[in-house]
Amino acid sequence: MVGSMSRALNPVLAGLPTTIFTHMSVLAAAHDAVNLGQGFPDTDGPLGIRETAARALLQGPNQYAPMRGVPELRAAIAAHAQAHYGLAYDPDSEVIVTCGATEAIVAALLAVARPGAEVVLVEPTYDSYRPIAEAAGLTVKSVVLSPPDWRLTDAALQAAISDRTAAILINSPQNPIGRVLTRAELESVARAAGAADAVVICDEAYEHLAYDAAHVPLATLPGLRERTLRIGSAGKIFSLTGWKIGWLTGPASLMDAVTKAHQFLTFAIPGPLQQGIAHGLRHEMAFPAALRERLKANRDFLAAGLSRLGFDVLPCEGTYFLVAGITGVTQEKDLAYCERLVREAGVAAIPLSAFFQDGKVDTCLRFVFCKERPVLEEALARLARYLG
Numbered sequence: 001m002v003g004s005m006s007r008a009l010n011p012v013l014a015g016l017p018t019t020i021f022t023h024m025s026v027l028a029a030a031h032d033a034v035n036l037g038q039g040f041p042d043t044d045g046p047l048g049i050r051e052t053a054a055r056a057l058l059q060g061p062n063q064y065a066p067m068r069g070v071p072e073l074r075a076a077i078a079a080h081a082q083a084h085y086g087l088a089y090d091p092d093s094e095v096i097v098t099c100g101a102t103e104a105i106v107a108a109l110l111a112v113a114r115p116g117a118e119v120v121l122v123e124p125t126y127d128s129y130r131p132i133a134e135a136a137g138l139t140v141k142s143v144v145l146s147p148p149d150w151r152l153t154d155a156a157l158q159a160a161i162s163d164r165t166a167a168i169l170i171n172s173p174q175n176p177i178g179r180v181l182t183r184a185e186l187e188s189v190a191r192a193a194g195a196a197d198a199v200v201i202c203d204e205a206y207e208h209l210a211y212d213a214a215h216v217p218l219a220t221l222p223g224l225r226e227r228t229l230r231i232g233s234a235g236k237i238f239s240l241t242g243w244k245i246g247w248l249t250g251p252a253s254l255m256d257a258v259t260k261a262h263q264f265l266t267f268a269i270p271g272p273l274q275q276g277i278a279h280g281l282r283h284e285m286a287f288p289a290a291l292r293e294r295l296k297a298n299r300d301f302l303a304a305g306l307s308r309l310g311f312d313v314l315p316c317e318g319t320y321f322l323v324a325g326i327t328g329v330t331q332e333k334d335l336a337y338c339e340r341l342v343r344e345a346g347v348a349a350i351p352l353s354a355f356f357q358d359g360k361v362d363t364c365l366r367f368v369f370c371k372e373r374p375v376l377e378e379a380l381a382r383l384a385r386y387l388g
Contacts, residue, residue, distance in 0.1 A: 012135040019127060020354040024338060028348035033341075034379040036367045037348040039175070039320045042375065045238035046284045053276030065271035067263050069097025069247070073274040076281035077232065077247050084207075085217050087225065093252040096259050097274060099266045100244035101205045101233040106132050107265060108201045108229045108248060109167070111257035113138050117166035120192075122152060124355030126175050126203070138166070142357060147325070147364065148314045150177050152185040157192035165196035173206040173215060173318025176355050176366045180210045180317040186218050193227055199254060200224070205233035205246070208288040210318040211296040219250075226251045229258065234277040237288050239370075245269060245277050295320065298369040298376060305380040306367070309387050320370040323352060326363055329387060333362045345386035347379045 006014065024037040044050065068074060074091040081087040089095055098104040105128065109119065113136040121129050123144045133140050141160040145152060161168075170189055172181040181189075193200045200218055207215045219228040229250040235241035248258055280287070302322055303313045312325030330337050334351035342348045352364035369376060 010135055012131055016131055020350055021127075024342065024348050024350055027339065027342045031342050031346060033346045033348045034375060034382060035348045036369075036371070036376075036379055037350045039368045039370060040241045041239040041370045042372055043239065045240045046280060046287045048284055049238055049240065049276045049280040052279040053272045056272035056275040062272070065268040065274060067268055068092075068259060069095065069269065070271055070274045070278065073097055073247075073278040073281075076278040077249065080232075080281045081230075081249060085220050087217065087219055087230075087249070089249045090252065094249055094255050096248050096255065096262055097269050098246045098248060098262060099269055100235060101203060101231050101246040102128060103244075103262070103265055104231040104246045104248045105129065105169075105201070105203060106136075107258050107261040108199075108231070109133050109136050109138065109169075110261040110265075111254070112166040112199050112201075114166060116164055118162060118164045120157070120160045120165060120168040120198075122170055122174075123357065124176055124352060124361065125169075126171060127355060129169055130357065133169075139164070140357075141165070144356070145177075145179075147323075147361065150174075150179050150314075152181065152188060154188045154191065157188055158195070161192050161196040161198070163196070165198045167199045167201055168193055168196075169201045169203070170218070171203040171205075173204075173210050175206065175319050176321050176350070176352060177314070177323050178316035178319045178321050180213055180215060182213075183216055183221075186216060186221060189218060190221050190224055193224075198227070200228045201231070202228055203231045205231065205236045206319045207232065208237050209292055209295060209320070211292065211299065212317050215318070226253070229254055234280065238277070238280050238284065239287075239291065240277075243273050243277070245273055295370060298371070298373065301373070302367060302369045302376050302380070305376075306383075309380070309383055311365075314364070320368045322367045322369055323364050324367065326365060334365055335362070338365060341383075341386070346382045347386075 028035040074095040078089045078091045118139045119133045120141045143156045143160050219225045232247045234245040310328040314323045316322045338351045349365040353359040353362040
C-alpha cells in the first residue's frame with residue numbers, strides 16, 4: 001500500500017488555497033462580468049518596443065541570454081536609475097534581470113533567508129510575499145496598516161523588528177491600497193532597518209504610476225543605498241505584463257547572493273524581450289508619462305462614479321488600484337459581497353481582506369482602473385442598475 005505523500009511536500013505551498021485573483025477571474029468569466037479584479041491593462045505598450053523585440057527574435061541568437069541579463073538592458077536599467085533618481089549602479093555587478101518583479105522578490109528573499117531569520121512585511125501586502133518568505137524558511141512579522149490613511153509609523157515598525165530581523169520588505173507605490181510612502185515614512189523604515197542592521201527589499205514595480213506626489217526610492221535616502229535592494233518592472237512601466245521582465249538593483253555586496261539565487265531559479269530571461277525593453281528605457285519613456293496621466297484620469301472617473309453609488313472611496317496616490325469601503329451599500333463581508341456582485345451585477349472586484357493574514361479588514365473592495373474608459377463606464381453602469 002502506498003502511503004500518503006503529503007508529508008513529503010513543502011507545507012507552506014501544499015496548504016495554499018487558490019489565489020483570490022484566480023477565484024474571482026473564474027467567476028467573472030462564468031458570469032460574463034466586467035473584470036475590475038485582476039490588475040493588467042487591456043492594451044499593449046509601445047509598438048517600437050515590440051518591433052525591436054521582434055527583430056531580435058528573427059535575427060537571433062535565440063540561445064541562453066547572459067545570466068545577469070543582456071548588457072544593453074543592464075546598462076539601460078542603470079541609466080534609468082541615474083536619470084530619474086540620481087542612483088548610480090554598476091551594470092556589471094549591481095544589476096540583474098529577472099522573470100518579472102515576482103522572481104526578483106523570490107531571489108531577494110532567498111538571499112537573506114539565513115536559518116532563524118525574520119522578515120517584516122507591511123499589510124495589506126501583495127499576496128505572494130508571505131508564502132514566498134515562509135517557503136524560504138523565513139519567519140514573517142507583520143506591520144498592519146489601518147484605513148483610511150494607511151500610515152506607517154515608527155512605533156509599528158520598531159515593534160516588529162528584533163535581533164533576528166534579516167529584511168524589511170516594502171512596496172511603494174503599494175498594491176493593493178494605492179499608497180505612495182512619504183519621505184517621513186521612508187525615514188521610519190530607514191531607522192528600523194538601521195536598528196536591526198537589516199536589508200530593505202523595495203518593490204517599486206509601480207514607480208512611474210505615482211499620481212499626486214513623486215515616488216521617492218528608499219535607496220536615495222542617506223546611507224540607504226548600501227542596504228537596499230530595488231525591484232523594477234518593465235511590465236508595469238510599459239504595459240507589457242505578459243513579457244515578465246523585471247530587475248533588481250543594489251550594492252554588489254548584496255547582489256552577489258541575489259544573483260546566485262537567480263541563477264538557480266530561471267538562470268536567463270528571453271534575450272529578444274530584453275532587447276525590446278532596453279529600447280524602451282532608452283527611447284520610449286514618453287509612454288509611462290502619458291500612461292500616468294491617462295490612469296490618473298481613470299482613477300478620478302472611477303472614484304467619482306463609485307462615490308455617487310454610495311461606496312466610501314479611499315485616497316489613491318498610485319498604482320492601478322482604487323479601494324472603496326462597502327458599508328454604505330451592504331452589511332455583508334467583502335468576499336461574500338464580491339461574489340454576489342459578480343453573479344448579480346456582472347462586475348468583478350477583489351476583497352481587500354485577501355491581503356491581510358487575519359482577514360480582519362473585511363469591509364473594502366479593490367477595483368482596478370488600468371482599463372479603457374468604456375470598460376469602466378460599463379462597470380459603473382452595471383453597478384448603478386444593480387444598486388438602483
